[in-house]
Amino acid sequence: xxxxxxxxxxxxxxxxxxxxxxxxxxxxMLEKEEKPSTVYTTATFKTxxxxxxxxxxxxxxxxxxxxxxHRFGTLNKGIYELFGLDNASIRIGADYGITNWLMIGAGxxxxxKQYDGFLKLRLLRQSKGAxxxxxxxxxxxxxxxxxxxxxxxxxxxxxTSRLNYVFQLLAARKFxxxxxxxxxxxxxxxxxxxxxxxxxxxxxxxIGARQKLSKRVSIxxxxxxxxxxxxxxxxxxALSAGIDIETGGHVFQLIFTNSTGIAxxxxxxxxxxxxxxxxxxxxxxxxxxxxxxxxxxxxxxxx
Numbered sequence: 001x002x003x004x005x006x007x008x009x010x011x012x013x014x015x016x017x018x019x020x021x022x023x024x025x026x027x028x029m030l031e032k033e034e035k036p037s038t039v040y041t042t043a044t045f046k047t048x049x050x051x052x053x054x055x056x057x058x059x060x061x062x063x064x065x066x067x068x069x070h071r072f073g074t075l076n077k078g079i080y081e082l083f084g085l086d087n088a089s090i091r092i093g094a095d096y097g098i099t100n101w102l103m104i105g106a107g108x109x110x111x112x113k114q115y116d117g118f119l120k121l122r123l124l125r126q127s128k129g130a131x132x133x134x135x136x137x138x139x140x141x142x143x144x145x146x147x148x149x150x151x152x153x154x155x156x157x158x159x160t161s162r163l164n165y166v167f168q169l170l171a172a173r174k175f176x177x178x179x180x181x182x183x184x185x186x187x188x189x190x191x192x193x194x195x196x197x198x199x200x201x202x203x204x205x206x207i208g209a210r211q212k213l214s215k216r217v218s219i220x221x222x223x224x225x226x227x228x229x230x231x232x233x234x235x236x237x238a239l240s241a242g243i244d245i246e247t248g249g250h251v252f253q254l255i256f257t258n259s260t261g262i263a264x265x266x267x268x269x270x271x272x273x274x275x276x277x278x279x280x281x282x283x284x285x286x287x288x289x290x291x292x293x294x295x296x297x298x299x300x301x302x303x
Contacts, residue, residue, distance in 0.1 A: 041126035043135060044174040047287055048052050048095060048103070048253050050208040051222050051240040052259060052267045055182060056136045056172040058122050059097030062293025068286045069262045076278030091262040101242060111261045118142035126174060140168040145267045161192035166264040178212035186224070188269050195233050202269045203230040216246040224268050231269065238271040253285040
């Protein structure tokens with residue numbers, strides 16, 4: 001083979017060899033691009049509270065949420081008490097995101113002069129794509145300490161009798177951009193109950209829904225059904241309806257409810273008002289969010 005023929009053969013083979021070496025890398029790049037990712041559902045509810053009840057929403061790590069909740073007296077009090085505006089039940093509290101899946105909170109209610117604390121843990125998150133999960137699931141645990149004066153100080157009273165506990169599973173699904181639904185099986189435990197006929201463990205099931213009306217406005221409804229035989233004597237099921245309005249860093253909730261108490265052990269088991277009798281409290285929740293610790297940004301690799 002002469003010199004020209006050899007040169008022609010080398011020039012012919014070199015591009016083919018180079019292409020065959022690059023081919024696996026190109027295939028790897030295509031496989032990476034086509035690999036499905038997981039898309040998590042966001043904004044199932046507007047805030048961490050539906051109305052009175054906790055939603056499955058969590059605060060991001062390093063975020064502080066200060067909440068002021070206000071419930072006026074009942075509307076059936078008439079004009080003499082300005083339809084309940086002369087009376088009020090208040091809770092002031094703060095929630096904090098330790099991580100994106102764990103938050104804690106504490107507060108103080110004027111009703112029963114009660115202090116409370118809780119933690120909420122995200123267990124599952126609704127998603128699609130590589131990982132499909134049909135719903136979001138969170139666990140909630142709260143502790144409550146009543147500081148009212150003893151009705152009969154002449155007998156032996158124990159501080160442990162002031163304690164109550166609440167345990168919940170919060171299961172929710174965002175069915176569309178505008179509609180979300182949550183179901184919350186609940187256990188409330190009382191160390192001391194009002195009557196000897198009352199059980200220490202109260203069972204109930206909460207159901208709540210949100211319908212989005214616009215980018216910043218939604219309507220919410222929640223109802224807690226108490227299991228017969230596992231409720232305090234004389235208590236009623238709690239029914240609440242409200243409107244969420246988002247204004248910058250604030251979320252403002254306008255509420256109508258038959259519950260005087262605002263903490264979980266109060267509205268779930270100690271509601272005595274009836275909607276049919278006009279025992280309806282107008283109220284509101286105000287939430288203001290502060291970022292105390294900015295999330296760490298992962299460094300991007302150099303191109």
